[in-house]
Amino acid sequence: MSKKLIDCPHCGEKAEWSENNAFRPFCSERCRLIDLGSWANEEYQIAASSSQDENDYSTGDEPGAREATPTMH
Numbered sequence: 523m524s525k526k527l528i529d530c531p532h533c534g535e536k537a538e539w540s541e542n543n544a545f546r547p548f549c550s551e552r553c554r555l556i557d558l559g560s561w562a563n564e565e566y567q568i569a570a571s572s573s574q575d576e577n578d579y580s581t582g583d584e585p586g587a588r589e590a591t592p593t594m595h
């Protein structure tokens with residue numbers, strides 16, 4: 523069996539795509555955690571802003587003004 527090498531999506535290093543690499547498609551646990559973490563943040567921001575866009579599609583409000591709304595906890 524030949525080893526399949528892939529490029530780590532985070533740092534671009536060669537990583538082995540096999541059951542030996544528990545972090546695939548990343549080269550290491552560190553890259554995996556960093557990349558998943560940044561993904562979670564982006565996804566949250568996109569979801570939050572897109573739902574507002576649907577509601578305020580024709581008001582012409584600046585999105586930045588709404589994001590500055592104080593959080594109510």
Ligand SMILES: [Zn+2]
Nearest residue numbers: 530533549553
């Ligand atoms: Zn990496």
